[in-house]
Amino acid sequence: MKPIPLSFIFLLFAVATSAQKVMNIWPGSAPGSENLTWHEQVDTTAFANDPIVYDVAQPTLTFFPADPALASGAAVIICPGGSFCYLHINTEGIDVARWLNKKGVSAFVLKYRLVHSETEHPLKELIERRKDTASSAKLFMQAVPLAIADGRQALIYVRKHASEFGVAPDKIGIIGFSAGGTLAVANALNYTAENRPDFAVPMYAYVPPAWSMDVPKDAPPLFIAAATDDEYHLVPMSINLYSKWLASGHSAEMHIYSKGGHGFGMNRYNLPSDTWIDRLGEWMQLQGLLRK
Numbered sequence: 001m002k003p004i005p006l007s008f009i010f011l012l013f014a015v016a017t018s019a020q021k022v023m024n025i026w027p028g029s030a031p032g033s034e035n036l037t038w039h040e041q042v043d044t045t046a047f048a049n050d051p052i053v054y055d056v057a058q059p060t061l062t063f064f065p066a067d068p069a070l071a072s073g074a075a076v077i078i079c080p081g082g083s084f085c086y087l088h089i090n091t092e093g094i095d096v097a098r099w100l101n102k103k104g105v106s107a108f109v110l111k112y113r114l115v116h117s118e119t120e121h122p123l124k125e126l127i128e129r130r131k132d133t134a135s136s137a138k139l140f141m142q143a144v145p146l147a148i149a150d151g152r153q154a155l156i157y158v159r160k161h162a163s164e165f166g167v168a169p170d171k172i173g174i175i176g177f178s179a180g181g182t183l184a185v186a187n188a189l190n191y192t193a194e195n196r197p198d199f200a201v202p203m204y205a206y207v208p209p210a211w212s213m214d215v216p217k218d219a220p221p222l223f224i225a226a227a228t229d230d231e232y233h234l235v236p237m238s239i240n241l242y243s244k245w246l247a248s249g250h251s252a253e254m255h256i257y258s259k260g261g262h263g264f265g266m267n268r269y270n271l272p273s274d275t276w277i278d279r280l281g282e283w284m285q286l287q288g289l290l291r292k
Contacts, residue, residue: 021063025150025157030113032146033057038116043086046123052086053111054122059150061108061157063165064097070104073168074289076201077108077154081178081263084143085115085129086122088265092177092203095266099277104291105284106167108158112150112183115143144182144208151176151183155195171289173199173220177265178234181205185241188220189213196220199287201280204230204262207237213244221251223283225276227260234262253283 029036036057044051061077080092087093089109097107119125129139155172162169174197176184181202188200189211197220204226222245226238235256245252260273268274284290 023061023063023157025059025061025110025153030057030059030146030150030153032149033113036116040111041117041120042089043120043122046086046121047088050088050091052082052122053089054082054086054114054117056087056111056114059113059153060111061154062094062097062111064094064101064107064109065166066101066104066106070102070291071106071166072104072171072289072291073166074104074171074173074284075106075108075158075162075165075167076100077110077151077158077172077174077197079110079112079151079174079176079180079183081176081180081203081265082114083126084140084147084179085117085126087111087114087180088177088263091265091267092180092263096175096277099266103281103284105289106165108154110150110154110180110183112154112180113143113146115139147179148183148186151187152191152195155187155191155197159194171198173197173201173289175201175203176205177203178263179206182207185211188222189216191216199223199284199289201225202238202241203265203276204234205237205241206232206234207241213240215244215248215250219245219248219250221287222253223280224252224254225257225273225279226255227257227262227264227273229259230262232262253279255279 038055041055080087093109100107159169174184184200184202201223242254257273264273
């Protein structure tokens with residue numbers, strides 16, 4: 001099956017996104033990607049009812065405004081996961097945005113830069129790449145800094161245009177899943193006044209072991225969730241992150257579910273992990289991010 005070109009993606013997701021506004025986060029080409037020749041594609045065959053976006057070269061935000069009757073002024077930038085090879089655009093993106101909208105929170109789904117796929121089957125390609133640990137690690141480490149830069153730029157963009165979006169510039173957070181969680185953690189650990197997240201939600205996040213875990217003095221509050229049976233064994237990373245936040249005297253909440261695997265997102269498995277989003281809502285209420 002041939003990949004679907006970018007021109008068809010908007011038609012494919014017309015119903016799902018309700019013609020939401022899509023914005024380039026960088027003026028012109030994203031720094032470091034000026035010479036990229038590939039274009040964003042979507043694969044509808046890799047996962048049942050969960051299309052994946054790949055070959056993102058021009059990072060964008062898709063805006064999902066909050067229900068006006070409930071709007072609190074809070075906003076969340078959502079970073080789907082996919083091992084930096086693709087993005088679970090529905091179950092870790094659009095579906096999360098829709099849920100937040102119903103709680104009065106505006107949402108922005110971020111398509112950040114990824115490893116270039118040499119074929120039209122990014123999932124199969126990822127599986128093959130993992131067989132060569134050294135070369136795949138080198139490839140992925142080239143993409144990770146670009147993705148992190150996109151996360152930071154997304155925060156700058158939303159804060160700069162906060163009045164246009166009807167959101168409060170001091171209530172802008174970031175949530176990321178798996179690889180997207182890497183962006184959330186990076187933003188919570190290292191920032192400027194322009195791109196500091198007001199809260200961060202790393203979901204079963206991958207945190208590179210080489211990273212310094214020095215928690216900033218004004219670190220944002222964290223909400224962390226993962227599952228014990230995560231097949232990529234990422235739970236210790238979440239626990240370490242939580243422990244660092246506590247040791248530094250900052251606010252954090254963590255939920256580790258006994259079952260749920262990796263990438264549960266907005267999927268429903270009839271397990272306690274299905275309710276993580278409700279726990280997030282309760283936490284956001286305590287943080288003053290929702291209307292009472």
